[in-house]
Amino acid sequence: MTWGEAVLDADVLTGAVAFTDICGFTEFTAVRGDRDALLLLGTQERVVRGCLPDGARVVKELGDGLLLWFPEAASALATTMQLQDQFESESAATELPLWVRIGLHWGAQTRRGDDLIGHDVNIASRVADVAGPAEVVVTDELLRQIRPTSALDQFEIEELGPVVMKGLPDPVRLFRVARA
């Protein structure tokens, strides 16, 4: 084994990556000001930290978005659906439009310090771009990890078709997940 191979073996993870993004955060900040923007971010962070299962983590903050990592696909899907439920509850109860879109993908990630990088991380990021507020959109690879179990029974899965995304050479089959 070469030195390079040893490093790669040690640093490659397999898991689910979720990207969250608050829709309209720039406009919200322009209209309501920095203080309310901080409140919105703080609300998102509080909800996320309260929902993450054991083993999952916030990899990093990306402005108004988050990169999350989960060791299991089923738990990643259940958690992101729960996040959307709670974001919607917060939006309804307050004047904070916590319109969050979430993209979720299963694959390999390479660790770089506390960060994760790699093609599958990029796919998850692009999937989030396709989602609308309050939506969870996932790849077929993520669903394939869950399909042998009954964990999908509680959800309605609707195919969006082959989706061509920026920077990705091939289309990816995406699915919209909703509560059954």
Place this chain on the structure above:
Amino acid sequence: MSDTVDAPGQPEVRITAGSGSITVMGEARDDVVTDGHADVHRGHDGAIEIASRRRSRSMTVRCPEGSSVMVGSRSGSLRLSGRLGAVRATTMSGSIDVEESKGADLRAMSGTITIGTCDGPCRIKTKSGSIRVGSADSVSVHIGSGRVTIDHVAGSVSVRAVSGSVTLEAGGGGPVEVETMSGSITVLLPSGCRPDVRAKSLSSRPKIECERGNDCSVAVRTLSGGITVRCR
């Protein structure tokens, strides 16, 4: 030159395209025909898979009326004409125009989205562009920036717009929920409808030109923009 696959009934058709314009036509026929610039085969799940051979080539697909169609495109206009089943279309940039479908999920990163008649739920998302719905059973819309116009919706309506005006005419058969960050909201209801209205604008006083009641629920909210709820 064309490629043809027998497809009686109402098949599922999955199309992957590059940057050329795509035309899909629902017609009285029992096969799926492309204009020869695509690879066509049946997928493992029985769907007819069509992929354009060249990234920037325009393509026309003719399929039976009622076919369910999924289209993914990088850029270029998507036009789906005739009577189709459920339509799901995404494009990174380019317009999407659907004449008639039984349910729709239409998404563009940037581009105008138009649907004539949607006999079912209609879900639309674009980051920038305009959205126009002729008539639909129910509508769910998200737009980053641009105008939303819904000529008639019988059932529920949900619109979230970051910036841009929203004008819709609802039949009162379901709840109406419209939120914008900046942009005016106009909701028109049938004559004699007495809605339960919850309206809030942080920049101006909402105009509610209806007698209040419990015929249908209307919730409209904007951080910056005018609100008008009017019964015809």
